[in-house]
Amino acid sequence: xxxxxTPVRTIKARRSVFENIRRNLKTAPLTAxxxxxxxxxxxxxxxxxxxxxxxxxxxxxxxxxxxxSAENWLGTDQIGRDTLSRLIFGARNTIGxxxxxxxxxxxIGGSLGVLAxxxxxxxDQGISRVVDAFLAIPVLIFALMMLAVVGKSxxxxxxxLALLDATRVFRLSxxxxxxxxxxxxxxxxxxxxxxxxxxVFKEIVPNILPPLITEFGLRxxxxxxxxxxxxxxGVGIQPPTADWGSMVAESKSLISFGRPAPLYPAAAIxxxxxxxxxxxxxxxxxxxxxxxxx
Amino acid sequence: MVTxxxxxxxxxxxxxxxxxxxxxxxxxxxxxxxxIDLTLKRGEVLGLIGESGAGKSTLGLAAMxxxxxxxxxxxxxxxxxxxxxxxxxxxxxxALWGSRIxxxxxxxxxxxxxxxxxIDQTVETAVAHNIMTREKAEADARDLYKRLQxxxxxxxxxxxxxxxxxxQLQRAMTAMAMSCRPDLIIFDEPTTALDVTTQVEVLxxxxxxxxxxxxxxxxxxxxxxxxAQMAHRIMVLRYGNLVEESATRAMLxxxxxxxxxxxxxxxxxxxxESISDDIALRIHNVDASYSGAVxxxxxxxxxxxxxxxxxxxxxxxxxxxxxxxxxxGLLPPSRxxxxxxxxxxxxxxxxRDKDTLRRIQMIYQSADTALNPRQKVRDIIGRPxxxxxxxxxxxxxxxVVELLESIELNESYIDRLPGEMSGGQKQRISIxxxxxxxxxxxxxxxxxxALDQIVQEEILSxxxxxxxxxxxxxxxxxxxIATVRAISDEIVxxxxxxxxxxxxxxxxxxxxxxxxxxxxxxSVPEMDPDWLTGLLAKxxxxxxxxx
Numbered sequence: 001x002x003x004x005x006t007p008v009r010t011i012k013a014r015r016s017v018f019e020n021i022r023r024n025l026k027t028a029p030l031t032a033x034x035x036x037x038x039x040x041x042x043x044x045x046x047x048x049x050x051x052x053x054x055x056x057x058x059x060x061x062x063x064x065x066x067x068x069s070a071e072n073w074l075g076t077d078q079i080g081r082d083t084l085s086r087l088i089f090g091a092r093n094t095i096g097x098x099x100x101x102x103x104x105x106x107x108i109g110g111s112l113g114v115l116a117x118x119x120x121x122x123x124d125q126g127i128s129r130v131v132d133a134f135l136a137i138p139v140l141i142f143a144l145m146m147l148a149v150v151g152k153s154x155x156x157x158x159x160x161l162a163l164l165d166a167t168r169v170f171r172l173s174x175x176x177x178x179x180x181x182x183x184x185x186x187x188x189x190x191x192x193x194x195x196x197x198x199x200v201f202k203e204i205v206p207n208i209l210p211p212l213i214t215e216f217g218l219r220x221x222x223x224x225x226x227x228x229x230x231x232x233x234g235v236g237i238q239p240p241t242a243d244w245g246s247m248v249a250e251s252k253s254l255i256s257f258g259r260p261a262p263l264y265p266a267a268a269i270x271x272x273x274x275x276x277x278x279x280x281x282x283x284x285x286x287x288x289x290x291x292x293x294x
Numbered sequence: 295m296v297t298x299x300x301x302x303x304x305x306x307x308x309x310x311x312x313x314x315x316x317x318x319x320x321x322x323x324x325x326x327x328x329x330i331d332l333t334l335k336r337g338e339v340l341g342l343i344g345e346s347g348a349g350k351s352t353l354g355l356a357a358m359x360x361x362x363x364x365x366x367x368x369x370x371x372x373x374x375x376x377x378x379x380x381x382x383x384x385x386x387x388x389a390l391w392g393s394r395i396x397x398x399x400x401x402x403x404x405x406x407x408x409x410x411x412x413i414d415q416t417v418e419t420a421v422a423h424n425i426m427t428r429e430k431a432e433a434d435a436r437d438l439y440k441r442l443q444x445x446x447x448x449x450x451x452x453x454x455x456x457x458x459x460x461x462q463l464q465r466a467m468t469a470m471a472m473s474c475r476p477d478l479i480i481f482d483e484p485t486t487a488l489d490v491t492t493q494v495e496v497l498x499x500x501x502x503x504x505x506x507x508x509x510x511x512x513x514x515x516x517x518x519x520x521x522a523q524m525a526h527r528i529m530v531l532r533y534g535n536l537v538e539e540s541a542t543r544a545m546l547x548x549x550x551x552x553x554x555x556x557x558x559x560x561x562x563x564x565x566x567e568s569i570s571d572d573i574a575l576r577i578h579n580v581d582a583s584y585s586g587a588v589x590x591x592x593x594x595x596x597x598x599x600x601x602x603x604x605x606x607x608x609x610x611x612x613x614x615x616x617x618x619x620x621x622x623g624l625l626p627p628s629r630x631x632x633x634x635x636x637x638x639x640x641x642x643x644x645x646r647d648k649d650t651l652r653r654i655q656m657i658y659q660s661a662d663t664a665l666n667p668r669q670k671v672r673d674i675i676g677r678p679x680x681x682x683x684x685x686x687x688x689x690x691x692x693x694v695v696e697l698l699e700s701i702e703l704n705e706s707y708i709d710r711l712p713g714e715m716s717g718g719q720k721q722r723i724s725i726x727x728x729x730x731x732x733x734x735x736x737x738x739x740x741x742x743x744a745l746d747q748i749v750q751e752e753i754l755s756x757x758x759x760x761x762x763x764x765x766x767x768x769x770x771x772x773x774x775i776a777t778v779r780a781i782s783d784e785i786v787x788x789x790x791x792x793x794x795x796x797x798x799x800x801x802x803x804x805x806x807x808x809x810x811x812x813x814x815x816x817s818v819p820e821m822d823p824d825w826l827t828g829l830l831a832k833x834x835x836x837x838x839x840x841x
Contacts, residue, residue, distance in 0.1 A: 184664040190643065191622050192681060192731075193651040206668035 028282060035278030042272055046092040053085035058240035065254070065261075074264055078250055086242040087264055093243045095272070097158060098224035104162035105223070106216060109169025114200045114208070116170070117177035118186075127170065134167045140229060147235045157236060161223055172215050176208040183207075210283075217280030221273045228269055244269050307375055307477055307510050308334040308357055314369035315352050315361060315534075326352050326365065328534040336477065337508040339501075341525030341542065343515055343557070345746040346717070349534040350514045354480045357512055358395045359387045375477065392419035396471035400483040402463040406455035412466050413451025420473045431473065438469040441506065442499040461492035465499050472503060479504065479511045485520060489609035489773055490817040497523055497819075498830055516746055518557055519819035522546055523826040530554050542823050556748065563751050563780040565758055567799045570599035570783075574767045575621070575654075575735055580630035582620045590616040591627070592791040598735060601765040603758075605782035605799075607772060607814065613791040614771045618737045621769070622656060635734075652682040655728035659740035661720035665712040671698070671723055672708045678730040697726045700763075701756060718749035722756070729760065738770045742777055754781050775818040779803065787811050 028036075045052060054073075055061050058081060066076040074083040116124040134142075146160045180186065181204060189203050205212075230236030231245030239246065244265035251261040315327040327349040334340050334357075342350040352365060359379030361367050372379040374395065379387060391397075396419075399405045406415060416438075417431035426434065432451070439447035442465040455463055464484055471479050484500065485493040501524055504511050513524045521528055521542075528545050530537040530553065538551045549555050575598040582591040590613050598604045606614045619625040621632060623643035632639045634654070640646050658664035665674055675694045679685040685693055695705045701722040712720055721741060728736050738757070742750040758781060761768065772778060778785060778799075785802040787794040789810045795802055807815065816829060 183666075184658045184660065185666040187624070188656065188658070188664055188727075191624070191651065191656055192678060193646075193648050194681070202669075203666055207666065209668075 024286070031278040032282035035275040035282070038271060038275035039279065042091055042095060042275075045088050046095050049088050049092045053082075053088040055082040055085040057085065057089040057242050059085070065259075067259075075259075075261060077247070077261070083247075083261065083264060086247060087244070087268060089242040090244045090247060090265065091268070093237055093241055094224060094227060094245070094269075097154070097237065097243075098220055098227055101158050101161045101165065101223045101227070102216060102220045104158065105165035105219065106169050106212070108162065109166035110173045110205070110212060111200065112166070113170040113173030113175075114177040114204050115196070117174045117181050118196070118199065118204070124174075128174070131167045131170050134164065135171075139164050139226060143226065143230060144233070144235060147230070152235050152238060154237070157227070157230070161226060165219055165223060169212075169215065169219065173208060173212060176211050177204055180204045180207045214280050214284045217276050217283070221276050225269070225273065305336050306333055307336045308332070309373040310357065310370065311373075312370035313353070313356060313367070313372065315349070315356060316366050316368045317352075318364045318366075323366070323368075325368075326534050327356065329370065330531075330534075330536055332357070332529065334478070334510050334512065336510050338527065339504060339511045339513055339525045341513045341515070341521035341528040342531060343518060343521050343528060344531035344537075345516060345748060347533070348531040350531050351482055353531070354482055354512055354514045355397075357478070357480060358391060358397065360391075389423070392476075393423040393425060393474040394476050395478045395480070396474070396476040398464075398467050398471050398479060398481045398484050400486055402467045402484075403455065403460060403487075405467060406463060408455055410454075411452055412455060412458070412463075416451060416466065416470045416473055419470065423474060425474050435469060435473060438472050438503070439466070441503055442466075442469055443495070444469075459492070461488050461496050464488065464496050468496075468500055468503065472507065472509075475507055475509075477510060479509055481511060481513045481515075481524075483515050486515065486517070490775065490819075491609055491813060493520070493819070494817045494826070494829065497826060500524070501826070517819065518747075519821050519825075522821055522823045523819060530557070546821055546823065563754060565603075565781050565783075567783045568602065569798055570602050572600040573597050574600040574635060575769070576633040577617070577621065578631045578633065580617075580620055580627040580632065582616055582625055582627045584625070590791050591620060593630070594788075594791070594793055596769075596786050596793065596796065598767050598769050599784070600734070600767055601761065602783040603761065603768040603770055603781050604784045604786060605770045605772060605778040606786045606788060607775065607778050608788035608794075609773055609814070611790070612788040614773075614788055615739055616791075617788070618656065618739050618769070618771055621737060622654060648682065652678075652731045653734045654737070655731050655733040655735070656737045656739065657721075657724050657728050657741045660744050661712070661717065661724045664724050665720060665727075667712050669711070670708070671710050674712075674723060675726050675730050678727060682731050693730070697730055700729070700760070701726045716749075717745055718752060721745060721749075721753055725753075725756065725760070729764070729766075732764075733766060735767045735769060738768055738772075740772055741770075743772065743774060750777070751780075757781065775815060787814065 060080045061082050062072065062076050062080050064076060064078050064080045066072055066080070068075050072082050072084065074087070077083055077086065112127055116127050142164060143160055147156060150156045150160070186199060186203050189199050194203075227236050228243070228245030228248070231243050232249040234246075234249065236245055237243040247265035248262045254261045255263075310330065310332040313327055313330050313332070314325060316323040317326045318324075330353060332340070332353070342353060344350050352362065355362060356367060356372060357374075359372055359374070359382060367380055374390065377386075377390075406412070413432060413435050416435040417426075417428065420426045420431040420434070421428050425431075435451055436447050439450055444450050444462055444465055450458065450462070450466075458466065468484070481500065485496050488496060497520065503509075513521060515521050525542050527539070527541050529539045530551070532553055538545065538549065538554050545554070577594060577596045580591055580594045581589055583589045592613075594613070594617060596604065596606070596617070606617060608614050616625060620627050621639075623639070623641065623646055626641035634650065639650065672691065672694055675697055676685075676690050679690050679693050691708070694708060698704060698707055703719065703722060707715070707719070707723075712723070715723070724741075742753050745753060754777065757768065760766065768781075770777075770782065782799050784797065785799055786796045787802065787808075787810065794808050794810045802811065803815070819825060
């Protein structure tokens with residue numbers, strides 16, 4: 001063995017990450033493709049909103065309640081802003097906030113869940129009972145109450161929703177981590193003398209990632225719907241910021257005059273929810289090892 | 295029973311011709327069984343042996359006309375008592391299953407429904423097939439329990455599966471299979487999960503009942519000595535092909551194929567014993583218990599000399615694995631002291647420093663659970679290098695490749711995930727991970743018991759070579775006496791948390807034996823087809839004398 005003297009041969013991975021993604025995409029079903037394309041379009045809208053939108057977010061371009069026309073494809077709203085532009089900017093606000101909230105809730109709920117599974121005992125009991133208490137109260141009502149207490153602001157909205165959602169994430173991550181913490185590789189890491197951070201993030205989390213990612217997709221939809229609901233009730237994202245929930249709220253009375261205005265933002269919400277669920281379903285199917293047919 | 299008049303011994307019952315079975319993996323159909331002929335007469339017991347992946351279980355299930363999900367029968371014919379099982383409809387086959395062809399699986403514990411009484415599950419098939427009324431079936435089940443020598447045959451059926459031992463449950467499953475008096479029983483590794491001492495009882499009971507009812511049987515196992523006791527005829531399989539087939543005695547006497555001979559050779563691995571007074575680890579009067587209730591370790595004293603192998607043997611529940619937990623600090627002893635290089639080891643894992651942790655490493659029984667399935671070999675072996683020795687980047691990778699070469703793998707394995715390797719290769723990776731820390735002691739907890747015999751031998755000889763090179767000590771926990779014979783310098787026999795005997799190999803393995811050591815040693819199946827019969831005769835004689 002003279003490997004010590006020869007220069008280290010860099011060993012290439014047999015299949016690159018890119019290659020793996022390509023292989024997976026090739027077998028993706030039509031629904032998953034639909035979902036991915038829709039999400040991609042939404043993402044483009046959100047990122048390039050100022051370039052794509054024909055008018056500014058809160059720019060008043062004409063008279064109120066205009067029908068569709070060459071200048072305003074989807075008409076104008078109650079104070080004469082372009083509905084299409086607001087829809088596009090709304091993607092940015094609604095999706096961005098929902099994404100941040102979901103990420104935060106996973107960071108909190110996920111790490112606490114794994115930690116509780118790993119430590120068991122009093123820590124587990126303590127966190128679990130607090131979570132149980134939180135879970136007993138409906139999210140929307142609890143969020144309304146908290147927002148009333150701490151005041152309506154974007155930061156408060158994100159933190160409150162993230163905390164409330166973290167309780168659900170905690171439940172799931174604790175349950176799946178329980179299966180992983182009893183494995184010999186975790187014991188082996190403990191015997192090696194590894195710290196808690198390594199054990200949680202390097203040994204356990206990679207093994208419970210598939211159910212967590214799936215849950216992420218679903219949670220994202222729920223958060224997004226909750227934000228829309230809160231905005232509809234007037235305590236979510238505040239005007240003049242465009243967001244789909246409040247857009248439905250503002251134009252809801254038009255539906256009784258046979259005008260489609262509230263349907264556009266509602267459709268945007270529904271389409272994204274459906275698309276995310278399609279992708280999540282595909283991912284769940286791939287990682288759960290379920291095989292149909294043979 | 296309908297088939298009673300046809301139950302003539304010696305008539306062909308099962309006839310498989312040119313059977314081909316494919317399995318689906320990596321998006322293609324791969325052949326698992328590649329054209330096998332098999333005939334079985336009534337009342338005959340056929341042994342199927344081979345390593346894992348040889349296709350024996352697939353073939354066993356195919357004898358029922360069943361292909362597992364992900365498998366398909368792609369060619370050949372299966373005739374059972376004049377009926378073509380491949381052409382038969384699902385319904386026709388289901389009528390056969392349970393009533394005329396029965397199946398006994400490896401893990402009885404996993405096959406019984408934990409929520410129902412044993413007797414309800416035993417009679418279920420007979421009642422479902424309308425062969426007997428419930429009362430009659432229950433009476434029959436009690437009779438079968440008796441014939442299988444289960445304790446308290448009249449009431450044992452009222453227990454739940456978790457209330458009886460593994461060996462008893464395995465016999466209860468045999469009773470379940472027997473309940474319709476099938477023409478054919480398929481035993482799929484029925485004793486693999488049992489201790490040697492329990493295995494003897496189960497084997498005797500199974501052999502006896504098959505003989506009593508003239509049932510034909512296919513006995514699938516990877517243990518030659520076991521199949522020698524059970525089967526009239528043996529078929530050796532490898533990679534889905536038939537290697538050799540002949541009557542048991544003829545095959546044991548003179549195997550014609552190289553591969554069959556290599557299966558024999560495994561049992562001949564031997565290491566000359568060598569004694570040393572340089573004690574690396576001393577466990578002194580240690581007691582340990584889980585949650586303070588029953589003592590799992592009771593006044594245990596064991597010494598491990600440097601550069602030597604101490605084998606700890608005993609059946610499950612003897613406290614062998616608990617001993618390992620006490621040494622590693624996972625279960626602090628309630629009394630007694632553990633000395634490492636003459637200095638007492640801190641009881642709790644968290645009180646030990648990094649360097650002490652480095653010196654004591656552990657290898658687990660199942661590499662599947664011991665290796666993180668999401669980590670590549672580079673990280674699995676590289677982590678202890680980084681953690682204990684501070685190696686990084688290119689230095690670390692170079693050392694990983696060196697370690698891979700020392701365990702007879704090469705650098706092409708560095709980016710593999712555990713799921714992309716065979717059982718033996720995974721166990722090698724576990725060994726490399728332990729070696730990476732440059733330890734003084736490695737605790738090996740049943741490291742070969744999940745592996746095939748040929749792979750076992752490779753792993754054991756690798757461990758021995760590494761010991762020579764690095765002078766590491768092994769504390770080798772096992773229930774397999776053949777392994778102990780092969781690699782140990784000293785032996786510790788444990789029973790119910792106590793050390794029954796400790797000493798050099800030659801001394802422990804030669805008479806006079808303490809009673810428990812004798813029982814343990816005599817229960818190890820030998821390659822002699824008369825071994826079981828002889829052993830049972832000897833034991834019953836002894837029982838009569840002592841009574």
